[in-house]
Amino acid sequence: MHEVSLLESALELARAEATRQGARRIHRLTLRIGAMAGVVPEALSFAFEVVTQGTLAEGATLEVIDVPLQCVCELCAHAFSPPVYPCECPRCGHPRARVAQGRELELASLEVS
């Protein structure tokens, strides 16, 4: 599962930031995950407990903010949010749209003490 690798990266970033800010415990990690990031949120929460065990984030809450897909038409520049990729422009019907948002895989914030 690459969810484990992703959470290990998240924890590495979190630990570095918490240490730099003089925090001793991490109570919450907030991730932003795009609809097209290829990540299953349920698999994340399952892996989270395993990955945080024995770390300064043990017992912490994982919060996932879903970032919806947003496309911009390459022809008419219309911006729209289709439920799934591919993005066909609802205004002009052009089949090619740039993915403007929805690929995010990001550690947004931490709650620490």
Added chain:
Amino acid sequence: MCTKCGCSTGSTAQQQASGAAVAHHDAHPHHEHPHHHHEADERRVLEVHQSLLAKNEHQAWHNRERFQQKKIRVFNVLSSPGAGKTALLERTLADLGGTQRIGVIVGDLATDNDARRLRRPGVQVVQVSTGTVCHLEAAMVARACEQLDLNALDLLFIENVGNLVCPAAYDLGEEQRVVLLSVTEGEDKPLKYPTIFHNADVVLISKSDLASAVEFARATALANIHRMAPRARILEVSARTGAGLTAWYDLLTPRAVHV
């Protein structure tokens, strides 16, 4: 260590993006403990906003830089298990091995079967056992490259772990991302795995010799691939019969002549 991008270790991502601490006051109004504004156990929120893939992307950037310096064309080959990655590479090695200096990095969960199938005189093969990790990462490729003589390579293929989900997020530093879809897999697969198809530079419809036996809906498949991967080159190939491979070889070595 890294002079190109200024990083200190060659592995840690840029971390200046981290924000300042923001005190989280709603649970404890100020006036209750005015002399201990920042108690040790006071909860606060730290804004971070860093990509979980930043470290991999940084390493991929270094890999790509190195491959370009050495003038090696690198192809990250992806598909479901059994779509024909190893068979395609075996055939490619047999057909181009005489004129091109080729290396292969093979990612596999546990076995070295694929590496053994690919090993032959004059070809550099490195096996990477990923264990429980279901994809290759840029750092694994960098380590594998230490076992290769990069000065003696024109082409490098990276056979990724058979999986259409996890490898999609990990840039390895390749020049082109090649996704195989075999005719036996079903025409709707591109719709089910948008991320991997969206990022493909080349989509190979493999095992084309079996198309009629499995009543492959060619037009539907082409339309679906084109919708999901509008910029990708689409080629139909058979590693068994050799059909369509000329176009594949032209893509690998555009300056060479294969008519």
